[in-house]
Amino acid sequence: MLKTHTRQANWRRANPAKYDAHLVVQRAVKAADLEKQTCKVCGTRAVDAHHDRYDEPLRVRWLCRLHHTRLHHRGEDMFPIRDRDIRT
Ligand SMILES: [Zn+2]
Ligand SMILES: [Zn+2]
Numbered sequence: 116m117l118k119t120h121t122r123q124a125n126w127r128r129a130n131p132a133k134y135d136a137h138l139v140v141q142r143a144v145k146a147a148d149l150e151k152q153t154c155k156v157c158g159t160r161a162v163d164a165h166h167d168r169y170d171e172p173l174r175v176r177w178l179c180r181l182h183h184t185r186l187h188h189r190g191e192d193m194f195p196i197r198d199r200d201i202r203t
Pocket of ligand 2: 164165166183187
């Protein structure tokens with residue numbers, strides 16, 4: 116029986132697709148299959164992987180916490196994303 120009720124465990128249960136996608140990214144970065152990049156907007160090195168589609172877990176955009184949050188709050192169109200085609 117599963118007895119973990121931490122915040123993270125709850126989030127994981129509520130968002131299995133997101134959790135899987137993040138795991139795939141973490142593994143790919145570790146295995147050097149995916150290169151972590153700087154924030155697409157400001158160039159900061161501390162970045163999160165943003166997923167446009169969770170069914171394509173390796174198609175990510177690297178964004179710092181600030182710009183990641185902004186993208187989620189205000190929508191896609193606020194950034195001029197030039198390189199939408201991410202090579203895998
Ligand atoms: Zn940024
Ligand atoms: Zn995101």
